[in-house]
Amino acid sequence: xxxxxxxxxxxxxxxxxxxxxxxxxxxxxxxxxxxxxxxxxxxxxxxxxxxxxxxxxxxxxxxxxxxxxxxxxxxxxxxxxxxxxxxxxxxxxxxxxxxxxxxxxxxxxxxxxxxxxxxxxxxxxxxxxxxxxxxxxxxxxxxxxxxxxxxxxxxxxxxxxxxxxxxxxxxxxxxxxxxxxxxxxxxxxxxxxxxxxxxxxxxxxxxxxxxxxxxxxxxxxxxxxxxxxxxxxxxxxxxxxxxxxxxxxxxxxxxxxxxxxxxxxxxxxxxxxxxxxxxxxxxxxxxxxxxxxxxxxxxxxxxxxxxxxxxxxxxxxxxxxxxxxxxxxxxxxxxxxxxxxxxxxx
Numbered sequence: 001x002x003x004x005x006x007x008x009x010x011x012x013x014x015x016x017x018x019x020x021x022x023x024x025x026x027x028x029x030x031x032x033x034x035x036x037x038x039x040x041x042x043x044x045x046x047x048x049x050x051x052x053x054x055x056x057x058x059x060x061x062x063x064x065x066x067x068x069x070x071x072x073x074x075x076x077x078x079x080x081x082x083x084x085x086x087x088x089x090x091x092x093x094x095x096x097x098x099x100x101x102x103x104x105x106x107x108x109x110x111x112x113x114x115x116x117x118x119x120x121x122x123x124x125x126x127x128x129x130x131x132x133x134x135x136x137x138x139x140x141x142x143x144x145x146x147x148x149x150x151x152x153x154x155x156x157x158x159x160x161x162x163x164x165x166x167x168x169x170x171x172x173x174x175x176x177x178x179x180x181x182x183x184x185x186x187x188x189x190x191x192x193x194x195x196x197x198x199x200x201x202x203x204x205x206x207x208x209x210x211x212x213x214x215x216x217x218x219x220x221x222x223x224x225x226x227x228x229x230x231x232x233x234x235x236x237x238x239x240x241x242x243x244x245x246x247x248x249x250x251x252x253x254x255x256x257x258x259x260x261x262x263x264x265x266x267x268x269x270x271x272x273x274x275x276x277x278x279x280x281x282x283x284x285x286x287x288x289x290x291x292x293x294x295x296x297x298x299x300x301x302x303x304x305x306x307x308x309x310x311x312x313x314x315x316x317x318x319x320x321x322x323x324x325x326x327x328x329x330x331x332x333x334x335x336x337x338x339x340x341x342x343x344x345x346x
Contacts, residue, residue, distance in 0.1 A: 030056045032064075032115070032135045033151040040186060042158050043122050046076065049130050049153060051115045056137075058108035061101030063136040064116055070094045072128035072157055073120040076216060079246065080116045081238030082109065083230050086246065088219045089118070095133070103226070108140045117239045122157045129154050167196035175329040182332045187214045187339065198329035205237040205260035207269060207331055208250060212240040214339040215276045217247035228256040249275045267299040267322035269331065270312055273338045274302035277345070281305045289320040296322065311337045 030053055037048040051064055061084075068075065078089040078098040083106075089098040098116055102108065115135070122128075131152040138144045165183035167190050170176045179196055182188045187210050190196045202210075227233070233241060237260055244250040249272050252258050274281065281301040288307060289295070295303055299322060306312045311334060314320050326334075 030054065030059075030137070030147060032132060032147060032149050034130060034132050034153050036153050036155060037117070041122060041155055043125055045122055045186070047073075047120050047122060047155065049118045049120065051118070051132065051135070053113040053115055053135070055111070056113045057110055058139040058141070059110070059113055059115075059137055060106070060108035060140040061099070061138040062115060063097060063099040065095060065097050065133040065135075066118060066130060067095045067133055068120065068130045069128040072122065072124050072126055073130070074123055076119040076121055077219065077243065078116055078118045079239050079243045081114050081235065081242060083226060086219075086242075101138070102140075106140065114235070114238075125157050125159050127154055127156050165190070167194060169195040170198065173198055173329065175333050178333045178336045179329060182214075182336045182339075185214070185336075185339070187335050188328075188332045196328065198327060198332075200328045201263045201325045202269075202328055202331045203260065204250075204258065204262050204264045204268070205234060205241065207264045207272070207326070208244050209237055209240040210331060210335050211249070211272060211276055211338070212243050214335050215342050217243055217249060217276060219243075219246040226256070227252050227258040229258055229260070233258060233260045244272070244276075247276070263325040264331075265322060266312075266320065266324055266326050266330070267296060267303065269326050269334060270306045270322075271299050271302040273311060273334055274306050277338050277342045279305040279309055288318075289314050290317055291319045291321065294322060295320065309341060311341060 032051060032053050035050045035052060037050055040047055049066075053059065064078075075089060075091050075096050078086075078096065080086055080098075080100040082100060082102070084100055084102040087099045089096045096118065098118070100116065118130075120130070129152055132149040134146055134148045136144065136146050165180055167180065167183070170179055173179070175198060179188065179198065183190060183196070188196075230238075241250065241258060241260065250258070279302070281304075289303075292300075303312065303320065303322070312320070315324075
């Protein structure tokens, strides 16, 4: 707790120091811009707005200030793919402020840098605007500057409509309805050839992304994501993994690696889902699987809770096979069950 408070104090100190022009500006000054990710513009859906820096020099920490249309958008969360420590977004008077900094004796990031992702819920139809007001930036040498911006996005929010997704290889499959509904909701994706490949395997990064799309996670105050293999995590997955780590849904292995490309096991999948939707894990009694003695201690309570909630099923002969790799069909079914459980608990 003391360590966390110390880090929080460090962020506040870092981002509240006097912001003066940098002593030696390069020929190209940094600039910051907004981009709209995806096309989920219907009422009730979520939209993601990313902040990107161009020609950034030694960026160690930052504070971003956005304004948005509160009549048509509701701020949900902000995350950063950068390694380090974040303070959750603070909302006031139609603006949101989000801060992030690296920790320790590390160089700042330079060049074109993805700073943060802001997620909003579309509340009502019509045109909504998001505007980047300013970015306060701090270098690893504690030099600071405030960069104003006129970057803005206008999006047309449309009425909610039905969106049915089908896959040509899912006909008569046991998971067909669940997979197609999960895809229609935007939680899972198929392939360019129109297939879903239900028996394909799922990596830890892929499942984390599915889960974050389905469940609105809550960050635990401020968190540090310092996986030892962060450089190996795909860029597209960093925002999802950071969000899940900030909410306490995912952790690393003993060597502090995340293992983004490792195939996820059925036990890992059940634990992540139980944490994401906040299942009570003090369940007494057996998990009612024939191979319960094969379930590792670190996963037993979450698997019991998931079984009790009706989220997970066994395979042949009522075996859970916790160490087996999950299939894409199993992952989609579990994600949808978690989503329904989460929605019913609201």
